[in-house]
Amino acid sequence: MGGFPCGGGRAPTTTLVLMNGTESAATSAVTLTGVHKRFGRGKNATHALRGVNTAIAKGSFTAVMGPSGSGKSSLLQCAAGLDRPSSGSVRLGDLELSRMMERRLTTIRRERIGFVFQAYNILTALTVEQNVLMPLRLAGAEIGRERAMEVLTLVGMERHINARAGQLSGGEQQRVAIARSLVNNPEVVFADEPTGALDPSAAADVLALLRSLVDERSVTVVMVTHEPGAAAWADRVVILASGEIAHDTTDTDPQRIRERIFEASRRTVPVPVPPSKTHQGSWA
Amino acid sequence: MTAGIARASLRSRPAAFAGTFVALLFASTVVSTSVMLLSSATNDDLEVIAIVMLMISIYLAIFVVASTMSTAVVQQQREFAMLRAVGARPWQIRRAVALQAVTAALPAAVLGFGLGGALGWWGFRGMIDNGVVPPSSTFSFTWAALPAALAVAVLTSAVAGIIASLRMAALRPARAVAESASPRRELGLVRTAFGVLAVAGGTSALRMTAEQTPDQATQSAMIVLILFCAGIGLLGPRIIGPAAALASVLLRPFGPAAQAAMLNVRSQTRRYSAAVVPVVLGVAFATMKIAVHTTTEHVRGVAQDPSWAWLDYAGTGLYAGFAAIAAANLLAVISHERRRELALLRVVSATPGDIRRMAAWEAVLLGLTSLILGGVVATLTTIPILSNTLHTSVPYLPFTAVAGIVCATLALTLLSIGLPVQMALRRRPTETIKMA
Numbered sequence: 001m002g003g004f005p006c007g008g009g010r011a012p013t014t015t016l017v018l019m020n021g022t023e024s025a026a027t028s029a030v031t032l033t034g035v036h037k038r039f040g041r042g043k044n045a046t047h048a049l050r051g052v053n054t055a056i057a058k059g060s061f062t063a064v065m066g067p068s069g070s071g072k073s074s075l076l077q078c079a080a081g082l083d084r085p086s087s088g089s090v091r092l093g094d095l096e097l098s099r100m101m102e103r104r105l106t107t108i109r110r111e112r113i114g115f116v117f118q119a120y121n122i123l124t125a126l127t128v129e130q131n132v133l134m135p136l137r138l139a140g141a142e143i144g145r146e147r148a149m150e151v152l153t154l155v156g157m158e159r160h161i162n163a164r165a166g167q168l169s170g171g172e173q174q175r176v177a178i179a180r181s182l183v184n185n186p187e188v189v190f191a192d193e194p195t196g197a198l199d200p201s202a203a204a205d206v207l208a209l210l211r212s213l214v215d216e217r218s219v220t221v222v223m224v225t226h227e228p229g230a231a232a233w234a235d236r237v238v239i240l241a242s243g244e245i246a247h248d249t250t251d252t253d254p255q256r257i258r259e260r261i262f263e264a265s266r267r268t269v270p271v272p273v274p275p276s277k278t279h280q281g282s283w284a
Numbered sequence: 285m286t287a288g289i290a291r292a293s294l295r296s297r298p299a300a301f302a303g304t305f306v307a308l309l310f311a312s313t314v315v316s317t318s319v320m321l322l323s324s325a326t327n328d329d330l331e332v333i334a335i336v337m338l339m340i341s342i343y344l345a346i347f348v349v350a351s352t353m354s355t356a357v358v359q360q361q362r363e364f365a366m367l368r369a370v371g372a373r374p375w376q377i378r379r380a381v382a383l384q385a386v387t388a389a390l391p392a393a394v395l396g397f398g399l400g401g402a403l404g405w406w407g408f409r410g411m412i413d414n415g416v417v418p419p420s421s422t423f424s425f426t427w428a429a430l431p432a433a434l435a436v437a438v439l440t441s442a443v444a445g446i447i448a449s450l451r452m453a454a455l456r457p458a459r460a461v462a463e464s465a466s467p468r469r470e471l472g473l474v475r476t477a478f479g480v481l482a483v484a485g486g487t488s489a490l491r492m493t494a495e496q497t498p499d500q501a502t503q504s505a506m507i508v509l510i511l512f513c514a515g516i517g518l519l520g521p522r523i524i525g526p527a528a529a530l531a532s533v534l535l536r537p538f539g540p541a542a543q544a545a546m547l548n549v550r551s552q553t554r555r556y557s558a559a560v561v562p563v564v565l566g567v568a569f570a571t572m573k574i575a576v577h578t579t580t581e582h583v584r585g586v587a588q589d590p591s592w593a594w595l596d597y598a599g600t601g602l603y604a605g606f607a608a609i610a611a612a613n614l615l616a617v618i619s620h621e622r623r624r625e626l627a628l629l630r631v632v633s634a635t636p637g638d639i640r641r642m643a644a645w646e647a648v649l650l651g652l653t654s655l656i657l658g659g660v661v662a663t664l665t666t667i668p669i670l671s672n673t674l675h676t677s678v679p680y681l682p683f684t685a686v687a688g689i690v691c692a693t694l695a696l697t698l699l700s701i702g703l704p705v706q707m708a709l710r711r712r713p714t715e716t717i718k719m720a
Contacts, residue, residue, distance in 0.1 A: 074458075082369055083458035102456060103373070110371020117369075120362040125292035137288070138371045180370065 028055040028091075029188045029220040030079050035088035035098075037074045037243075048074035049085070050243040056188065059218040061211060063231035065257065066240035067265035073192065075240065076224045080113055080190040081105045093187060110135045114181030118193035121177040124166030128157065131165050132180045139184075151179040154217070155209055171202025178209060182219070189213075191223040195230050207233040228254035228261070239264050289367065289376075290383035303352035303613025305388045308437050310605055311345035312396020313403055314338075315436045316429035320404040323426045330417055333595060337602065342436055344606040349444035351558075351610045353385050355617045357448050358464075364452065365460035377453035382445035386438050393437035397430045407598065416591040479518030486511030493668040501672040502576075509572060509665045513565045516657065520557030524653060528553060531652035535645060541638060545645035549653075559614035560654050563693060566607035567658025568665070570689060573600045575666045575679040582680035604692075612700035615650070619643070619704040626705065627713035636709045643705040647697040655693055 037049040048071045056062050056079075066072045077083040078090055081097045084105075090097045092112060097105065109115075122131040130137075132148045145161075152158040155175040160168065165176060174194055181189045191210065195203035211233050213219040223234065231237050232252045239247040239257070241264035249260075315338060322334040357364070364377050408423040452460060489508045493501045516523055532546040549556060577593050626639055634642075663679070671677045708716065 077458040080369075083456050102454075106368070106371055106373050109369060115366075115369050117366060120366050123289070123292040123363060126288060130288055134367070135370045138367070138373075138376060 027057055029058045029060075029093065030056040030222070031089075031091040032075075032079060033089040033091075035075075035078055035085045035090060037071070037078055037083070038086045047243050049078065051088070052240075052243070052245060054238060054245060054248065056220060056222055058187075058220050059214060060236060061214040061221045061234045062223070063234035063237045063252070064222065064224045064240065065226065065228070065231055065237055065261060066246070067261060068226075070240040070264065071243040072224045072240050074243075076190055076192055076222065079222065080115065080188075081109050107139075110139050111184055112187050114184065114186035114189035116174065116177045116181050116189065116191040116194045118196040122165045122173055122180070124164070124173075126165055127161075128152065128163050128165055128168070128176050129161050131176055132183055134180060135184050147183060148179075151182045152176075154182060154213070155179045169202070170198050171205055174198060174202070174206050175209065178206070178213075182213070186219075188220045188222060191221060193225055194223060195225065195227065203227075203230065228257040231257055241265070289372075289380040290387065301352075301356055301384065301388045303609065303616070304349055304356065304385055304441070305392050306613070307345060307348045307352050307606070307609045308385075308389050308392035308441055309396050309399070310609055311341050311349075311440060312393040312433040312437045313399040314341040314396075314602060316397045316400025316433045317404040317407060319429040319432045320401060320424065320426055321408065323428065324404075324408060324421065324424045326417065326421045330411070333416075337599070340599070340602060341606075342440060344603070345436070345440040346444050346447070348606045348610045349385060349441055350447040351562075352613045353381065353441075353445050353448035355614060356384070357381055357452055359617075361452060361460055361464035364449075365455075365457045365464065368453075368455075368460065369457040374453040378446050378449045381449040381453075382442045385441035385445035385448075389437035389441040390434070393434040394430070396437070397433045400429060400433065401425055410594060410598075411591075414590040414594040416594060475518050476522075479515050479522075482511045482515035482518060486515060490664065490668055493672060496672065498673040501669055505572070505665050505669045508668075509568060509661065512661045512664065513561075513568065516564055516661070517561045520561050521554040523657065524557040524560050525550070525553045527653045527657050528556075528649065530656060531649050534652060535649055538645065541641035542645040544642050545649055548642070549646055549649050555618055556650060559611050559618065560650055560657070562607040562610040562614075563651075563654035563696065564657045564661065566604040566611070567654055567689060567693060568661035569603050569607075570600050571658060571662035571681070572666050573597070574685045574689075575662065575681050576669055578682055578685060579666075579670055579676070579678075579680040580674060583674045583676055608696050612696060615647075615697060615700035616704050619701045620708070623704075623708035623711075623716050626708055627711075627716035630713040631717070639705065639709060640702075643701050644698060647701040648694060650701075651690075651694040651697040654697075655690060658693075 032052050032054050035049050035052040036047065039046050039048060050071075052071075052075060064072045064075055074083070078085045078098075081090075081092070081100070084100075085098050088098060092108065095108070097108065100108070123134075129145060129148045129152075132151060133143070136143050136147070148161060149158055152161055155178050157172065157175050157179060160172065160176075165173060168176065178189075178194075181191075189210075194210070195206050198206060207230055210221050210223065214221055214235075221234075223230070225231055232254045234252055236250050237247070237252055237257055238245055239249075239260050246264045247260050251257075318334045318338040318341070321337075322331060325331045325334060364372075367377065368374075405423050405425075408417070408421075411417045412419050412421070455463070486508050489504050489511060493504050493508070496504060528550050532550065535542040535546055573596055577588060577596065581588055629639060630636070666679050667677050670679060
């Protein structure tokens, strides 16, 4: 366990084909097979996802990237049980999520999944402890302060357990959100642009924290981000374009990610964009 | 846990609950007045009046609080989506919203009990003066009104809170987040169909009044009014648009601030329609009630039974009061949400004076739009009653009544838009932009 169990890195092409949906559930935390997501009907329908196949290995750190509108948020929402795919299969371990009713999904989310969002992550009027214990309390569990202390220690926020969450800085609030995401011992933590609202040093702290959770505690993390610098902390980068996986690589060098996204964005946009308007620096 | 969430939301957004508090305060006041009148009643008439007032205020309070709570729910949609994501069930969210409303209900009921006592005493004197009750009767203050006000406020707010969060709490979290970023735009087909049905029903009921006896005609006029009002509510944005276009013709000569206001309102008829509809209902109802009384007096040349007129006006005041609260709440919320946009205008060189002028013109435009629509509905419903009971189709409205309705409408829109704008202007624009 621990380290980088994601097999893709060592022999890129062949293992990656294996990873695409066929890898056994024993080593995959999440498996997506033929996942489509459509919004709207008829002529106005937009296809956010067009047949995505991938498997997320247990104990790995995966970054999902892509230009705006490439479907990366839809992918995260379908994989995390926040939304249902229009067709295809989403499995959390051995559990099929794609046809599950909302009531059942809610239970799965609170018991087996952790979430970190970009904003509106915690209730600022509550204390840090109340925020961290929220998923357990919603489930009616009588687990108390010790558990909050435990996960807050993991994120280095144990001294703030009694603080009002609104008084913390943006980076500290994200740490509390990460602690909350861990409180139910989740099989996967899904993070949607967790550093999007942070300054570079706070962002680096949060990413280092996620990295250490993967390395030291074998947590599985799936993170959507548009920053190549953030994706560089991951083991594996999945780049989406027009709702399909365009690249799936363990090469997390920011410059090469930037080039690949640039390439993907040219495939995404139906009307060619003049080079002067797509300056690469916008992702930095 | 529900209590924790409710408390957290109340603490972070006290302003979102101001409308709910005011609506419940109004309802509690009327309830406690009704209960005290009931205990002072020496004849059946007064008992019936008090019970009718009680029922109407419960029924209106549910609607108005559901409206004010919906705006509070919309403002918290992102947080609720997050809670749903981390495992809150729909009913946990609904309970939290209901609890928020109940939290506003408790102080509102206590305060309303006191105000209700004062209003009851004052109203009772009015009834004696107008011969509704015999001059020998006395007003009896009763503590029983407090539990009654508390019970009504708690129950209506809980029901309204559940109604307000019914749909939002059931959404999948991903959908709730998407909707909070860009609200639904389309006017549902079902809603449009029901709107057309209501207007068609109103029109055919209007035709029928011609062959009815005066008593029947007066009753069906109420049905016509209710159907037209429901139609306007359902078709809101489609009707408000043309009416606002008509009202803006009147504003055109008044310079750039008026024109900016015109563009603002006409580009957002959907948002404003929710606020304009209750004003239209209030204007239509009040105008109809007043016109029937004044025209009857004018045609017959004799004063009407003062007790009947007094009661009718008191009931109208009740309706108008609730409508005004619903409208004021929505207008204030819309204006408050615009603070960032106003700050941006200031950064790019608009002076606070410019902003105030623009906001004032918007208020005038919305007021005029409501007056036009309310006037049309009132005319449509009043004329059949008049031609049936008095054989005249020309309503008589004294200048003071017209002026009163116009001034009250404009005061409502000016105050509920003006106060939040004034508050936004107190902050430095750069600060507002950073915060929002």
